Amino acid sequence: MEQILILVGVSTLQTLLMVFFSTLFAIIIGFPLGVLLNTTNQYGITPRPVFNSILSRIIDVLRSFPFVILMIVLLPFTRLMLGTAIGTTATIIPLSIAAAPFVARITETALNEVDPGIVQAARAMGSTNWQIIYKVLVPEAMPSVVSGITLTIINLISYSAMAGTLGGGGLGDLAIRYGYQRFRTGVMTAAVIVIIIMVAAIQFAGTRLTNKMLSKR
Amino acid sequence: MQIKLENLKKTYDTITAVNDVSLDIPENTIFGIIGKSGAGKSSLVRLMSLLETPDQGAVFYGGRRVDNLPKNELIACRRKIGMIFQNFNLFSSRTAGKNVAYPLEICGTPKAQIKERVTEMLKLVGLEDRENAPISTLSGGQKQRVAIARALATQPDILYCDEATSALDPNTTQSILALIKDIQKKMNLTVVMITHQMEVVRDACEYVAVLEEGQLVEQGLVKEIFANPKTKTTRDFIKNVLNDKEMVKWSDQTGRFHLHFTGNTPDKPIMSMIANKFDVKFNIFAAGISHLPDEDVGYMNVDITGSDEEISKVIEWLEANNVRVRKEQE
Numbered sequence: 005m006e007q008i009l010i011l012v013g014v015s016t017l018q019t020l021l022m023v024f025f026s027t028l029f030a031i032i033i034g035f036p037l038g039v040l041l042n043t044t045n046q047y048g049i050t051p052r053p054v055f056n057s058i059l060s061r062i063i064d065v066l067r068s069f070p071f072v073i074l075m076i077v078l079l080p081f082t083r084l085m086l087g088t089a090i091g092t093t094a095t096i097i098p099l100s101i102a103a104a105p106f107v108a109r110i111t112e113t114a115l116n117e118v119d120p121g122i123v124q125a126a127r128a129m130g131s132t133n134w135q136i137i138y139k140v141l142v143p144e145a146m147p148s149v150v151s152g153i154t155l156t157i158i159n160l161i162s163y164s165a166m167a168g169t170l171g172g173g174g175l176g177d178l179a180i181r182y183g184y185q186r187f188r189t190g191v192m193t194a195a196v197i198v199i200i201i202m203v204a205a206i207q208f209a210g211t212r213l214t215n216k217m218l219s220k221r
Numbered sequence: 222m223q224i225k226l227e228n229l230k231k232t233y234d235t236i237t238a239v240n241d242v243s244l245d246i247p248e249n250t251i252f253g254i255i256g257k258s259g260a261g262k263s264s265l266v267r268l269m270s271l272l273e274t275p276d277q278g279a280v281f282y283g284g285r286r287v288d289n290l291p292k293n294e295l296i297a298c299r300r301k302i303g304m305i306f307q308n309f310n311l312f313s314s315r316t317a318g319k320n321v322a323y324p325l326e327i328c329g330t331p332k333a334q335i336k337e338r339v340t341e342m343l344k345l346v347g348l349e350d351r352e353n354a355p356i357s358t359l360s361g362g363q364k365q366r367v368a369i370a371r372a373l374a375t376q377p378d379i380l381y382c383d384e385a386t387s388a389l390d391p392n393t394t395q396s397i398l399a400l401i402k403d404i405q406k407k408m409n410l411t412v413v414m415i416t417h418q419m420e421v422v423r424d425a426c427e428y429v430a431v432l433e434e435g436q437l438v439e440q441g442l443v444k445e446i447f448a449n450p451k452t453k454t455t456r457d458f459i460k461n462v463l464n465d466k467e468m469v470k471w472s473d474q475t476g477r478f479h480l481h482f483t484g485n486t487p488d489k490p491i492m493s494m495i496a497n498k499f500d501v502k503f504n505i506f507a508a509g510i511s512h513l514p515d516e517d518v519g520y521m522n523v524d525i526t527g528s529d530e531e532i533s534k535v536i537e538w539l540e541a542n543n544v545r546v547r548k549e550q551e
Contacts, residue, residue, distance in 0.1 A: 125310035128270055129324045129372075130300035139327070143314035221313045221355050
């Protein structure tokens, strides 16, 4: 029993570590790309059709990679960045790169939904494009962005289950190695319960935060 | 500030939305631009407010050409313009007070000064107690008041109102128009009102220009246009405001003649004088009065029966007494 607790505890920490940092990097990379996708499209504040369609294609290609394959494709890149391609830290790189295009699309969609009239008003008042982005578009879209990021985190939890391939550890890996391969149903059940609780807690927090923002409007 | 439009033209794909529009808008007045939907009003106001550049022609503010400015100057110039919209276009992520603060924030006004100005502007529009209110808790009229406060926070010279009262009920419309008129005087603004409602022009504007299919078909002082509309579009607009409320009808039939009595019409018993002077009979079908800001215009729909010669004499005499006569279906 004690052993199960230690196994699950360590794996939970590994999962949290992977999900936290990959979410962070996915937002750092994906959010600005989402803003670019929105602002350069034909209805955006600074239309750049060619740039927009190239960026859009790249993002689609990245999104269509199955995660397991993306991990393998990125092996050399990960090694270049961190000096190693295996371990918990190393899985953060493919996780971030898998989630970044998702964050970009979510951000783009959230920004696209901002009433064009509001943007027109901001422009008529003499806002620079930069001011329109950070003072109008982003604050207006924030509740949708937050609920989209909640989705991203939950996706990353499920992606991180595949991190065992790179020796990344985590709850998913634990469930597979102990529960499936060694028939230790107790460990697997415990791992799955922790994942369920984690997902529920994140969804709850995300929904609450979104609602809190909306209630102030 | 005086606004001058010179041969403005704007085409979208194959549609010419604004076709060779030239207009002089004097400063310190309320100038209405009226047109049906699709007449090119919105396109015209977007050109005037520098949101879009014309394909041809030029826009001048106080003698300075502004439609072809480089980016930095364009942004500086837009900061001297206020604009309000049909859908208010307030920032839902900001409170009423923070909405008013926005135009001040973007031009780097110090915080203390912003705070002072926000309080002052909200007071001007009668919403001093709603500074921290979320936008969704405000009524339509209150939203437009916040929008007005926001548009005027930087003390611009020009205020554009793009269908600003179209989403409001008649009472609220009246109170918003009264507010705009009041502020116009206080701040010496040049207000340009784009609308499809003739009552807005009648109740608030000094001048009006009528737009049809991207072209100006008529313009002048509101009281003159009401008394003597020259085009069918204008007459239809005027008819709409009258038929609604102010025309009293005695009959379902319509007479052949429309008489317009303006402030210049002499104070004489005109109808009885005609009956005495000429060999004709009068039948009055409908009559009404339209209250313009500084003058009332009377309308009468009549039939005149008698010989053609007598009738034309009557019309001549009426015109000589400053009663404008228009034949039905001309």
